[in-house]
Amino acid sequence: MIRKLKLFLLALLVPALALAQSYPSPTFNNVTVQGTLSVSGSVTLYGITVPATGNFYAGQGASISRISDRLFIAGATANNGTQVASQPDWLTQFQISTGRTGGFIQLASLAVLNGVNPQNNNAFVTATQSQYMNYAGGVIGALAIGVNNNTSYSTSAWGGYNEAYRMSGTTGGAYGLELDTVNYAADTVTDPYQQAPGQVIALQLAAGAELPATGQYPSQAAINIQNNHSTFDTGIVFGSNSLTSGLAIAFSSGQRMQWFGSAATPTSSIVGTGTTQAAAIQQNFSDNSVKFNNATSNGIFSIAGVSSGVNGLTATGSVTGSAPQLSAAGSDTNIGIQLSPKGTGGVFANGPTTVTSSATSGNTLALSATSNTGNGAQIFFGGNGATTPNKYLRVLSGHLQCVNSAQSAVICDMDDSGNTSFGGSVSASGNDALLYQTSNAQSFSTGTQATVTTWTKVFDRLGANFNASTGVFTAPATGYYHVDAALAFAGNTGAIFTTSAVVVVANGATACNSVFYRQTTSNVAQQSIASCTVSLTAGQTLTIQGVQNTGASLALNGTSAQNWVSIFRVP
Structure with missing residues (x-):
């Protein structure tokens, strides 16, 4: 647009200069200018058109238009361009009304504002297409580059900066930046380890700008969400139907989510170090449930809650020489822990097991099997030995019994009166x-x-x-x-x-x-x-x-x- 405007200015002013005449209001219907036209002062032009030459570089015959200093377009033309903070254009006035001391146009070389015409919705549009390229590469619709190279003062550089305001009384929204993609080709696979050549990405954040890595330091963050005198209700929101497969965030092995307690103080984290899909572990949160599944979504471990629940479990680690602890926790004074096998399954303890009770009354260890009419409340002892290594201790029909390895004979039997019988001889090898x-x-x-x-x-x-x-x-x-x-x-x-x-x-x-x-x-x-x-x-x-x-x-x-x-x- 700058190039066209300059050419039009030159084209319209050349006849006036060539005639060396002063005209109060010259009108030119068709003017062709060859060469260079320089104009100083203020010139008002309408309907400027600079025809295309079909070339791109000056040496090939392209027409190059240049406008130095500053250029204001459409609504920005109300700005006087003077070194005064308050300018009559609508953006400057708006920014001052919201608390700024001046407007952004005050320091701009090019300013484009929409005007008062109700059809003028878009202030500035840029677009590019690859249809006419005759070599492999890419096209870019808009480029913005910030370079911080002032070594004398503390300065910063932004490659781009956007603001969006939703003013009081409005019903529509406001968006600082919307990036939309359209894929009419084919679906491809992109993950932390592969970037498909035909991928379609709404926002790609990369470090290094394709420059040599030598001399570069890491950039500190790809996305940095901060409080600039206000806050966000939510950091990141995924629309309920926005994801094809439900995959919201993809990490590579070893990458983690990290929490901080204060500046430079990392605390808790979640990290995944898996390397194979077959050995993957999934975590699934549902109503009143947290499940850990294997790669085929079969359960490994789950935590289930109950409505209005007040009691639960606490798992506590230990130091060297001590055992970890699984304990009951909650608002009740006395809370038990219940282990419930499925079907005919049981509860197994591998290794020495100690039962310690702090209770001053009641049971230290209770076994209940009132529905088991065949064996009653029974404990299995799996011992060693080549033959008959196992024994059972049970309470059946009111009798305390020892049962042989095959569960085919009662070895000893005692009733509530203390009457005891033995299936074999009694030995007291430890007695005198x-x-x-x-x-x-x-x-x-x-x-x-x-x-x-x-x-x-x-x-x-x-x-x-x-x-x-x-x-x-x-x-x-x-x-x-x-x-x-x-x-x-x-x-x-x-x-x-x-x-x-x-x-x-x-x-x-x-x-x-x-x-x-x-x-x-x-x-x-x-x-x-x-x-x-x-x-x-x-x-x-x-x-x-x-x-x-x-x-x-x-x-x-x-x-x-x-x-x-x-x-x-x-x-």
Whole structure:
């Protein structure tokens, strides 16, 4: 337009100059100017047309029009072009009325404003087409370039700047910039790793301007949304029917969404590092639900909410040496955690499992299976071993039962009264079971009770709690202990009804004894056998003692088979 205007000015003014005459209002119907025409002052022209030469460059015969200093077109012609902030054109007046000290035309070389004609809606239109190109390349409808190269002052440069106002009382909208695309060719694929040659892009943001990378630094942001004395209600809006496949934002592997707590302080982020489609993970938000799916949209994990819900779960990480925690959270005082398998599935814990309860009453661990009439509330124990490695513990029909590996037989059964039955023999391999004998002809003074010492082991399951030298048994744990003991005194003569006895002493007190009453004055041996069950707490002692009142010292007969003690802990 500038080129045409200049040519028209030159064409119309050449005749006046050539005639060297002064005309008050010259009128020219058809004027042709060859060469260069220079005009100073103010000239008013109408209907200027500069014909095309068919060439583009000056050396090829193209007509080049030049207008120096400033050019105002249409509504902008109301501007006086003086160095005064307030100008009569409508844009300057509008900008001053909204709070600016001057208008943008004040610093413009070219200004185009629409005028008062109601048909004059568009102030400036540029367009280009590739139809007449005879080489490979591209066409650009409008170019705007900003260069910040002032090294003396703090300056900035904008390649383009737009403003849109919606004034009070209007019903329509206002758009700072609308970019529309039309694709009449074919759909192509564009993603972070491939840019199709025939792609149609509404807005492409690129860094580097195709210049050599050497000497360039990264640009700070492709899109920067800021507060310039006002705010946006929403940062980015995707229309409900604006996307073909629903793909709103495409990232490459390793790119992330980053939040900041303050300046230069990155905090939370979302990052994807996947490399294959088959191993992809999807996250899907729906009503009251967040689902994590695999690449084929099958569920991996989901979080479901409920209407008016107040309780939920909190997952907490841990430091080295501690276990992560899954805990109940919410407004209720007491909140349980429920694990619900599907169908006949179960809940499995791989590794050692500890149940710790802070409750002062109620159940620490509860199993309920009231509908399972075949096995009741049952716990499966999968052990090791080549055969029959597994066992079951269950409560069925009011009985606590142990069941074999094949679930074909009850190994043990206990009812509420404590009545217990076993399908096989009972072993208490961890309990004491011992038999000791003595061949020591230990002597006892008449009327004096003393502990039998110097025993010889026949067998002792644990070999840890009976001191054969002192004859003292020490209880390793609180419980019941059964004791059998026999002492045989050597043959002697004495009065009728004199006695000899074996005494079981538990923790310093007589638990039981067996007394032999002499019925003859002849020389006879005397053996007594005592048997009883005693209650001992851990650390208490038990001894076998002998006593006689024949009136003289009396010794054991030294026969080991007749002098013995047997102790075992009752299971």
